Amino acid sequence: MNNKREKTTKTNNQNDNTFEGGEEEQQRALIQCAELVLPYLHQADLASTSLTCKALKNISNFITLRRSSDASRSCEDFPIPFINSIDNQAYSYFIYSPTQILSTAVQQQPWGYDPEARTDMINPVRCSDTFLFRVEGARWCECQRGCDRTSGCPCLDYVEFGAWECGPGCGCGSECGNRVSQRGILMKLKIVKDRRKGWGLHAAEFIRKGKFVCEYAGELLLTKEAQSRQQIYDKLALSPALLVVKEHLPSRDLCMRMNIDATRVGNVARFINHSCDGGNLATTLLRSSGSVLPRVCFFSSRDIQNDEELSFSYGDTRLNNQGLPCFCGSSCCFGILPSENT
Numbered sequence: 001m002n003n004k005r006e007k008t009t010k011t012n013n014q015n016d017n018t019f020e021g022g023e024e025e026q027q028r029a030l031i032q033c034a035e036l037v038l039p040y041l042h043q044a045d046l047a048s049t050s051l052t053c054k055a056l057k058n059i060s061n062f063i064t065l066r067r068s069s070d071a072s073r074s075c076e077d078f079p080i081p082f083i084n085s086i087d088n089q090a091y092s093y094f095i096y097s098p099t100q101i102l103s104t105a106v107q108q109q110p111w112g113y114d115p116e117a118r119t120d121m122i123n124p125v126r127c128s129d130t131f132l133f134r135v136e137g138a139r140w141c142e143c144q145r146g147c148d149r150t151s152g153c154p155c156l157d158y159v160e161f162g163a164w165e166c167g168p169g170c171g172c173g174s175e176c177g178n179r180v181s182q183r184g185i186l187m188k189l190k191i192v193k194d195r196r197k198g199w200g201l202h203a204a205e206f207i208r209k210g211k212f213v214c215e216y217a218g219e220l221l222l223t224k225e226a227q228s229r230q231q232i233y234d235k236l237a238l239s240p241a242l243l244v245v246k247e248h249l250p251s252r253d254l255c256m257r258m259n260i261d262a263t264r265v266g267n268v269a270r271f272i273n274h275s276c277d278g279g280n281l282a283t284t285l286l287r288s289s290g291s292v293l294p295r296v297c298f299f300s301s302r303d304i305q306n307d308e309e310l311s312f313s314y315g316d317t318r319l320n321n322q323g324l325p326c327f328c329g330s331s332c333c334f335g336i337l338p339s340e341n342t
């Protein structure tokens, strides 16, 4: 009884902790400053700030609402909302990048206040724009219109080496039919919390088989950095999103390794959970003309219904029987998640 009364009193005091008369100027300045600074704050800091006064509480609530309504921070065509009927976590905090970036390229990004403030103002360095990722002497196509089999586009000749799209130096524009994976996410998706698997990516509309869904965006890391980050994630018992892709090159006995870490910076692919039966997404390594590194892209491997969870197989190797439990629910579930030595 007493506790209850004390709690109520505290809340009232807190709400009264606004500015006294004659301090309107100060309040306006604080609000202006808060609107600039608060969108940069991490979830926990935003929560503490909101306890200080009513004005900051209102701004924090607004920011939380905007963050939970679109994980992509307006970077994609449709908002990608967080939906949680399990607990009171409104969203998961990370920096959004629609494509692969170099690991040090982006440190901070505002999220949640000015609806007009598109994130390309602080756009991460896209790898396709980076000189480092261009092949010396690469062939570009000079097609003026969309490229297809009938246009004699040289980029399509590369297809025998794997999936290949027109690149940044090609003459064709963004509407070219051979740039399917370069237009961002074109379908409605949502991020839904599950009691056992955490957040997961779901379809928010029907997706026909064979459609490009998204790429796995994140920080590209050297293997040494990936290994040291993995150790930290293991220690902190975090739910990491570090993807290691090994590609066996057709010429000679070479294997190319890519480490993409979406734990701190990434796109919504970081929420795709594992399924032991391979799930409903197929992974394709897609190269753009002129780029050394491929991008990891997800295509629907069958028709996917509205609300269905999107999933793929994290791999076949399970290092030990003590791995994390798998709750994919498929009839061939191994009971533990795949794991490999990073």
Ligand SMILES: C[S@@+](CC[C@H](N)C(=O)[O-])C[C@H]1O[C@@H](n2cnc3c(N)ncnc32)[C@H](O)[C@@H]1O
Pocket (backbone or CB within 6 Å): 092, 196, 197, 198, 199, 200, 239, 240, 241, 242, 270, 271, 272, 273, 274, 275, 324, 325, 326, 327, 328, 337
């Ligand atoms: C790339 S994250 C996927 C998003 C994650 N669920 C989240 O909340 O951020 C990978 C982590 O998700 C969880 N996860 C993925 N698939 C799972 C599954 N089939 N069963 C249980 N947990 C799963 C594990 O904690 C795993 O380490």
